[in-house]
Structures are given as structure tokens and as C-alpha cells.
Amino acid sequence: MPASPKATPSNPSLPVKSGASLASSSVPTAMDIGIGPLGDGVSEVVTMLLEQMKLKLASTRLEIAALQHEVTGLGRDVSGVWGNIGELCNLLTNDGVE
Incomplete structure (x- = not known):
């Protein structure tokens, strides 16, 4: 099975993954978050x-x-405390943040 192409600055036709999809998928790469290629x-x-x-x-x-x-x-x-901590965790992982 061929690997799916990744969105890169050189390939803008592919959508960039949102924070929510990154959090639920494998660990993002530098290219996934818009950093790179750095060499x-x-x-x-x-x-x-x-x-x-x-x-x-x-x-x-x-x-x-x-x-x-x-x-x-x-x-x-x-x-209330757990809600605030959960919200902080979501912000740290960019869950639902574009």
C-alpha cells in the first residue's frame, strides 16, 4: 500500500492537518506543523x-x-478543577484548535 502524501509548502494542493487530527493520529512531523524542510x-x-x-x-x-x-x-x-485541567490538556495538544 503506498504511503499517503503529506501536505508540504511545495505541495499546497494537499490540506494541512488540523490540530485535532494531529492529536488523534500518529505523532506529527516538523513538516506537518509547517516547519521545514530545515536540513x-x-x-x-x-x-x-x-x-x-x-x-x-x-x-x-x-x-x-x-x-x-x-x-x-x-x-x-x-x-470545576478537573474541567480546567482538561481544558489545559486540550490546549497543550491543540485538540480542536485550528
Whole structure:
């Protein structure tokens, strides 16, 4: 199966992925977010950093969910706090942000 083409500055006919589709798909590359080509391995480093950031954020979301479960088990109403934290996580991953 051939690889699907990526949107690049040299190929503007392809749509650029939105933040929401990037968050739900594989880790974006530097080209996906409009950085590149940078040459001399810089694009690869940016892509690697994006991958590390996405993994760290996934870990943070799991930690937040565990804390929410613990606090809820104590009978505390903290729904407003969790909404704000969830909104922050969404902003960090560009979920739904164009």
C-alpha cells in the first residue's frame, strides 16, 4: 500500500492537518506543523521532540485521571478543577484548535 502524501509548502494542493487530527493520529512531523524542510537533521530533531512531548502529555493525562479518581473517592467535589485541567490538556495538544 503506498504511503499517503503529506501536505508540504511545495505541495499546497494537499490540506494541512488540523490540530485535532494531529492529536488523534500518529505523532506529527516538523513538516506537518509547517516547519521545514530545515536540513541537516533539524527536522528530525523537531519531530523527535514533538514525539517526546506527546508521550509526556499522555503520561500526565493518566496521572491526572488517577488523582481525580483518588480525590473523588474521598467524597470531594472538584469537578470545576478537573474541567480546567482538561481544558489545559486540550490546549497543550491543540485538540480542536485550528
